[in-house]
Amino acid sequence: MTYCIGLLLKKGLVFMSDTRTNAGIDNISTFKKMHSWSKPGDRVITMMTAGNLATTQAIVSILDERTKAPSERNPSIFEAPSMFQVARLVGETIREEIQTNAGVGETADSAFNATIILGGQIKGAPPRLFMIYPEGNFVEASDETPFFQIGETKYGRPILVRVFDSEMSFEDATKLMLVSFDSTLKANMSVGLPLDLQVYQTDDLEILQSHRIDADDDYYNLISTGWGDALKQAFLSLPEFTFESGAKE
Amino acid sequence: MTYCIGLLLKKGLVFMSDTRTNAGIDNISTFKKMHSWSKPGDRVITMMTAGNLATTQAIVSILDERTKAPSERNPSIFEAPSMFQVARLVGETIREEIQTNAGVGETADSAFNATIILGGQIKGAPPRLFMIYPEGNFVEASDETPFFQIGETKYGRPILVRVFDSEMSFEDATKLMLVSFDSTLKANMSVGLPLDLQVYQTDDLEILQSHRIDADDDYYNLISTGWGDALKQAFLSLPEFTFESGAKE
Numbered sequence: 187m188t189y190c191i192g193l194l195l196k197k198g199l200v201f202m203s204d205t206r207t208n209a210g211i212d213n214i215s216t217f218k219k220m221h222s223w224s225k226p227g228d229r230v231i232t233m234m235t236a237g238n239l240a241t242t243q244a245i246v247s248i249l250d251e252r253t254k255a256p257s258e259r260n261p262s263i264f265e266a267p268s269m270f271q272v273a274r275l276v277g278e279t280i281r282e283e284i285q286t287n288a289g290v291g292e293t294a295d296s297a298f299n300a301t302i303i304l305g306g307q308i309k310g311a312p313p314r315l316f317m318i319y320p321e322g323n324f325v326e327a328s329d330e331t332p333f334f335q336i337g338e339t340k341y342g343r344p345i346l347v348r349v350f351d352s353e354m355s356f357e358d359a360t361k362l363m364l365v366s367f368d369s370t371l372k373a374n375m376s377v378g379l380p381l382d383l384q385v386y387q388t389d390d391l392e393i394l395q396s397h398r399i400d401a402d403d404d405y406y407n408l409i410s411t412g413w414g415d416a417l418k419q420a421f422l423s424l425p426e427f428t429f430e431s432g433a434k435e
Numbered sequence: 436m437t438y439c440i441g442l443l444l445k446k447g448l449v450f451m452s453d454t455r456t457n458a459g460i461d462n463i464s465t466f467k468k469m470h471s472w473s474k475p476g477d478r479v480i481t482m483m484t485a486g487n488l489a490t491t492q493a494i495v496s497i498l499d500e501r502t503k504a505p506s507e508r509n510p511s512i513f514e515a516p517s518m519f520q521v522a523r524l525v526g527e528t529i530r531e532e533i534q535t536n537a538g539v540g541e542t543a544d545s546a547f548n549a550t551i552i553l554g555g556q557i558k559g560a561p562p563r564l565f566m567i568y569p570e571g572n573f574v575e576a577s578d579e580t581p582f583f584q585i586g587e588t589k590y591g592r593p594i595l596v597r598v599f600d601s602e603m604s605f606e607d608a609t610k611l612m613l614v615s616f617d618s619t620l621k622a623n624m625s626v627g628l629p630l631d632l633q634v635y636q637t638d639d640l641e642i643l644q645s646h647r648i649d650a651d652d653d654y655y656n657l658i659s660t661g662w663g664d665a666l667k668q669a670f671l672s673l674p675e676f677t678f679e680s681g682a683k684e
Contacts, residue, residue: 340589420665
């Protein structure tokens with residue numbers, strides 16, 4: 187499993203992903219699921235992947251190769267005129283990769299799946315955030331739904347839904363994502379530390395912050411231990427239930 | 436989908452279930468998923484079901500019929516000498532019902548599945564709580580894992596894990612379950628109001644409280660609106676993140 191979140195803020199884009207991959211419960215590895223391409227001053231493109239690792243790595247490698255010698259290997263995400271065209275390119279690459287391998291016949295237990303969160307900005311247009319499905323089609327984040335999650339999304343969703351605000355600072359957004367990740371990490375062994383964090387500020391056209399948060403990160407541990415107490419306080423702050431008045435027979 | 440929680444407290448047992456069933460997203464109904472049998476002074480048995488409605492209703496009806504004329508329709512959950520034997524009986528009934536129907540061939544999209552939370556007390560022994568699988572086998576709650584969830588368990592799990600305490604009062608347990616249900620109801624359309632609540636106090640050998648909580652329940656609405664603010668306060672109470680000290684490059 188995997189857990190990744192992409193947030194579209196007024197100030198820019200924030201991405202966080204875990205790094206655990208597993209082929210069965212007894213075969214656990216660490217792989218980066220966040221990948222970025224940038225031409226400072228022109229564009230920044232960031233992608234997070236969930237699904238079959240062979241499939242997602244192939245997609246990243248194909249996209250990456252094409253950026254290095256775009257004249258020979260068109261189309262490249264460095265040549266695409268808009269983030270929408272980048273998303274189409276990534277979608278086509280997913281679809282082709284899955285079809286090529288699935289066509290030969292899947293013999294593994296897990297399907298050759300891939301879901302991607304893609305975000306970035308190209309000079310002259312605002313930052314955009316997409317979620318791309320294994321079929322190659324995609325949806326775009328909007329004011330109504332300004333964030334996407336992929337992988338094990340459920341444990342960490344209630345806090346995101348309740349606290350997310352597109353006006354929030356990068357610091358608050360990072361804190362919120364860490365709380366959401368902490369709830370997920372505590373519940374699902376297939377989501378694991380370290381976490382990758384990336385912050386992109388609108389119109390910078392280069393990456394503002396890029397961090398790796400591992401098990402001995404002081405702030406993460408503050409959040410992880412503090413959130414249990416904070417939740418208990420929140421629970422205590424709600425009005426008491428009584429059987430007489432609280433519920434009807 | 437469904438959401439049910441069973442808690443094993445020092446004071447007794449608390450059960451909560453939703454009532455929504457759906458066959459596809461366009462076919463939604465309300466059915467009770469909580470069922471109780473009691474012989475006051477001798478035993479109280481409560482069951483909550485998740486899974487295929489035809490299967491779970493059949494299981495409840497079979498168990499129910501046997502309690503009414505136990506001399507003709509053995510074995511009955513009213514005759515079983517222990518809660519362990521009751522759980523075995525329920526497990527056998529699940530297995531038989533699933534095998535009988537699945538043998539003929541499933542033509543529906545959904546599998547003939549059923550998962551059950553079973554709890555109760557028989558005179559002379561402590562209250563016990565079980566989770567019974569479609570295969571008919573089961574696990575019992577213990578000090579380490581003193582609660583079970585079935586159905587859509589993920590959204591409402593983080594708050595249960597962080598706040599549950601087996602010493603808590605029935606009132607606090609009810610409040611906790613309502614918070615857990617509220618997070619789930621807000622995230623998954625296939626879990627719906629009204630909710631059924633039942634409280635059993637150790638050694639009473641009769642049901643203490645039995646309520647239905649519907650959409651116009653004042654306390655539920657207090658919790659539902661209050662929890663968002665309480666979560667925000669909890670979030671604000673955590674230390675601030677800064678990019679300088681918060682995460683390592």
